[in-house]
Amino acid sequence: xxxxKITVSIxxxxxxxxxxxxxxxxxxxxxxxxxxxxxxVVTGAADADQISAIAQVPGVSSVEREQSFQLPSPDSxxx
Amino acid sequence: MSTMPPAIPQPETTGRYxxxxxxxxxxxxxxxxxxxxxxxxxAHTADFSDSAPSPEVLVSxxxxxxxxLGVAVVDLxxxxxxxxxxxxxxxxxxxxxxxxxxxxxxxxxxxxxxxREALEEGVTLNISVGYLKGYRDAINNxxxxxxxxxxxxxxxxxxxxxxxxxGFTWGLLRTRTNTSxxxxxxIRVAVLDTGFDLKHPxxxxxxxxxxxxxxxxxxxxxxxxxxxxxGTACGPQNPSVLPRYGVAYNAExxxxxxxxxxGSGADGGILAGINWAIANECAVISMSLGAPxxxxxxxxxxxxxxxQRALQRGSLIIAAAGNDSNRSFGQIAPVSHPANxxxxxxxxxxxxxxxxxxxxxxxINSEGGQVDIAAPGVDVYSAWPMPTRYNTISGTSMATPHxxxxxxxxxxxxxxxxxxxxxxxxxxSRRLWLRSRDVGVGLVQAIQ
Numbered sequence: 001x002x003x004x005k006i007t008v009s010i011x012x013x014x015x016x017x018x019x020x021x022x023x024x025x026x027x028x029x030x031x032x033x034x035x036x037x038x039x040x041v042v043t044g045a046a047d048a049d050q051i052s053a054i055a056q057v058p059g060v061s062s063v064e065r066e067q068s069f070q071l072p073s074p075d076s077x078x079x
Numbered sequence: 080m081s082t083m084p085p086a087i088p089q090p091e092t093t094g095r096y097x098x099x100x101x102x103x104x105x106x107x108x109x110x111x112x113x114x115x116x117x118x119x120x121x122a123h124t125a126d127f128s129d130s131a132p133s134p135e136v137l138v139s140x141x142x143x144x145x146x147x148l149g150v151a152v153v154d155l156x157x158x159x160x161x162x163x164x165x166x167x168x169x170x171x172x173x174x175x176x177x178x179x180x181x182x183x184x185x186x187x188x189x190x191x192x193x194x195r196e197a198l199e200e201g202v203t204l205n206i207s208v209g210y211l212k213g214y215r216d217a218i219n220n221x222x223x224x225x226x227x228x229x230x231x232x233x234x235x236x237x238x239x240x241x242x243x244x245x246g247f248t249w250g251l252l253r254t255r256t257n258t259s260x261x262x263x264x265x266i267r268v269a270v271l272d273t274g275f276d277l278k279h280p281x282x283x284x285x286x287x288x289x290x291x292x293x294x295x296x297x298x299x300x301x302x303x304x305x306x307x308x309x310g311t312a313c314g315p316q317n318p319s320v321l322p323r324y325g326v327a328y329n330a331e332x333x334x335x336x337x338x339x340x341x342g343s344g345a346d347g348g349i350l351a352g353i354n355w356a357i358a359n360e361c362a363v364i365s366m367s368l369g370a371p372x373x374x375x376x377x378x379x380x381x382x383x384x385x386x387q388r389a390l391q392r393g394s395l396i397i398a399a400a401g402n403d404s405n406r407s408f409g410q411i412a413p414v415s416h417p418a419n420x421x422x423x424x425x426x427x428x429x430x431x432x433x434x435x436x437x438x439x440x441x442x443i444n445s446e447g448g449q450v451d452i453a454a455p456g457v458d459v460y461s462a463w464p465m466p467t468r469y470n471t472i473s474g475t476s477m478a479t480p481h482x483x484x485x486x487x488x489x490x491x492x493x494x495x496x497x498x499x500x501x502x503x504x505x506x507x508s509r510r511l512w513l514r515s516r517d518v519g520v521g522l523v524q525a526i527q
Contacts (some may be wrong), residue, residue, distance in 0.1 A: 007346050009381040034347065036354035038392075039385045043347040062380035067370045067416060069349070071273070071342030071476075074303045078402050078438050079367075079474035 003031065003045040005066035006054070010040040014059030018042070021059035028054045091181035095154050098163060099174040102149035108172040109144060112151060115166045116159040118142050121151070152179060241431045248324045249431045250311070250455030250481055256326050256488075259525040263327025263487035268312055269356035269394075270365045270480065271349060272305030274298040274336035276464035279306065281318045282332075290355060291336040292348040301340030303463050307470060308367045309334060310462030312480035312487075320469070324461045326484025326525070327491075333361050338368060346381075349417075353385060357394045362490045362500065364389065365483035366398040366423075367476035369415030378419045378447050386422035393496035397424045397483045399475035400450050401440040411517075413443035414450060421447030424501060427518050428456020428478040435517045439475055442516045452508055453518035454478035482523045492526045 008025060010018050018037050025042060026032055029050035034043045043066070046054055055063045072079055100108030112118040124130045125146040136143060142153040155163060160176070167173045243249055247257045275282075275289060277299055289298035300306045313332050314325015335352040338344040349368070356364045386396050401415030418425035427450045428436035436457050442449035456478030463470035482504065489495060489503045503526075510521040 005345065005347060007350060007381045009384045034351055036350060038354040038357045039350065039388050041350050041354070041381060041385060043350060061384060064346075064379055064381050066346040067379075068345045069338065069343065069368050069370050071302070071304055071338060071368070074342070077473055079304055079307070079472050079476040 002048070004048050004051070005045050006030070006043070006051065006063055007066055008042045008044075008054065008063050009061045010042065011059050011061040012040075015040050017059065021057065024057045024059070025054060028057050030054050092178040093181055095152055095179040096160065096163070096176050097179050098151040098153060098176045100144075100149045100151060101172050101174055104172050105144070105146065105149055108149075109151065111166050111170055111172045112142075112153065112163065116153075116155065116162040118153050118155075118159070239432045239434075243431075245321060247322050248455075248460050250459055250477075251323060251326065253431065253433075253455055254326075254481055254485060254523055254525050255527065256481075256485065256525040257323070259488055259527055261327075261488040261492050261526055262316065263313070263330030263484065264491055266327065266330045266363070266487040266490045267333055267359060267361040268327060268330045268363045268365065268483060268487050269333035269335055269352070269359070269361035270305065270309045270312055270367075270483070271335045271337045271352040271356070272300075272308050272365075272367055273302035273338045273340065273342065274300040274305045275309050275332070275334040276300050276306045276462070277334075279462055279465060279468075281310070281315050281462055285313075285315075286331040287334065288332070288359070289334040289336070290352075292351045292355075293336050293339045293344070296336065296339055298334055298336045300336075300464050302338070302342055303467075303470065304338070304342065304367070304476065305334065305336065306464050307459075307461045307472065308365065308476060308480040310480075311459065311477060312363075312365055312484040314462060322460070324459075324469075326481060327487035330484070330487045333359060344368065350381075350385065353389065353394075353396065357389055357392050361394055362496055363483045363486045364394055364396045365480050366396065366417070367474075367479045369399050369401045369418055369475075371401060371403045372413050372416050372419055372444065372448070374413055374443055376413070376419075376444060378421070379417055382417040383420040383422055383447070386417075386420050390422055390497040390501070395424065395486055395497060395500050396422075397426060397479055397486065399479045400425045400427045402428075402438040402474050402476075404438055404440050406435065406437040406439075411441040411443060414440050414448045419444060419448040424451045424482065424504070425449065425519070426451070426456075426475055426479045426482050427453040428473070428475045429453045429511075429513075429518060429522065430457035431455070433511055433513075433522065435513060436473065436475075436478075438473070439478075439517065441514075442519075450515070450517060450519040452482060452504060452520055452523050453511070453513075454481035454523045456481075485523050485525045489526050 032044040316328040337352040398418035403412035459477035
């Protein structure tokens with residue numbers, strides 16, 4: 001199954017245990033890329049059918065699929 | 080032949096006066112009133128329970144001091160009034176004096192008693208306030224339907240002429256940045272975009288930190304978008320080629336590259352950029368980026384939590400509302416992700432004549448999807464990677480760094496951060512004759 005990129009926000013009451021939560025995220029099937037303790041977010045990838053299990057990990061506030069952004073071409077008059 | 084215009088009703092006054100005391104020297108203000116105008120025997124609200132004076136005291140002629148407000152209410156004859164006016168001009172203990180006004184509760188229909196009386200006498204029908212309100216609303220509704228919305232929105236805007244000055248871009252003029260006494264000195268402004276032209280001659284010697292969150296690319300801007308945005312937010316006071324185009328010319332620039340030279344990026348890199356900016360104590364995080372949202376779509380819970388944490392840590396995130404509208408054809412698209420988060424300030428674009436830009440997104444979605452503020456975003460001149468050096472383009476991407484630079488001016492002047500800084504931008508914006516759906520509270524204004 002193709003991996004999807006996800007962003008996970010950590011609940012307020014687990015912010016100081018973000019590394020423990022990250023370990024649990026790995027156990028739930030997430031490939032962790034970055035742990036951002038300043039904003040309480042973990043980014044990475046997972047199989048689409050593992051996302052609901054990841055959302056159940058204690059200390060997880062929200063799980064969202066990563067969105068991408070695209071600017072218009074630099075010669076476009078509207079940016 | 081001319082007819083007299085209808086008289087503008089003058090506010091009713093009570094014959095008493097409100098004197099604003101210097102709140103750092105209330106006792107000395109009271110002493111001044113006593114010495115200069117012979118006003119004695121003050122009652123103090125602090126002496127009443129709950130600081131609420133009795134109704135008798137409020138209507139009596141006894142002078143009254145609202146200790147918590149630093150205001151005295153006093154009876155003054157013309158000679159005393161003159162003395163107080165002179166004391167206002169010559170001392171620091173009295174700030175201003177003005178007549179006390181008669182104020183009616185709006186639930187009474189906002190009418191002055193004599194007018195209501197006349198109505199009741201002249202019209203024998205038993206007309207209730209509720210009936211009148213219903214009649215008014217029905218008429219307003221009818222007018223709204225008969226006049227096309229575009230004409231309503233045009234209203235004042237149709238009368239607004241373009242302004243220009245060889246020394247400043249129109250955006251700096253319209254936001255009153257050109258006359259601000261502030262420069263963003265000591266304030267860190269992060270611009271998360273396509274990086275920056277680190278060799279641009281207008282920025283030589285500037286305090287600048289850059290970091291790339293794009294794999295395989297340095298922070299050097301190979302696109303132009305990031306250089307243009309940083310130019311608006313933080314460009315120099317005296318560029319070698321006029322006009323001046325930048326707002327916070329002494330701010331420390333944190334250029335985070337979260338969009339590639341091809342203009343593409345993703346949440347992971349953008350969140351990493353926000354994390355970096357917060358860790359570096361940037362008071363302002365400017366994000367001229369967005370992904371379109373569908374009508375009815377909610378905001379990202381992850382970004383909202385991040386934005387709340389940023390505000391708590393003293394970083395205000397300001398983002399572009401997006402350019403997906405086509406207002407010439409009546410199409411208004413909802414505010415983009417992540418500007419649609421309640422705790423991220425969403426910026427719309429207006430033009431030199433204070434009209435909504437045709438591409439600028441609107442507050443279509445509920446749950447935080449509103450526009451918060453507007454800024455110059457049509458024909459915006461700013462820096463561009465060398466050798467081009469300057470470029471004039473449009474977009475909510477160009478409006479956003481105007482707000483970000485101005486936020487740095489407030490942050491410097493007042494020391495405000497996070498939510499308080501947000502409030503200062505909102506409170507001081509110039510209200511426009513346009514829908515809040517399109518421009519939020521109005522046009523951002525620089526602190527003077």
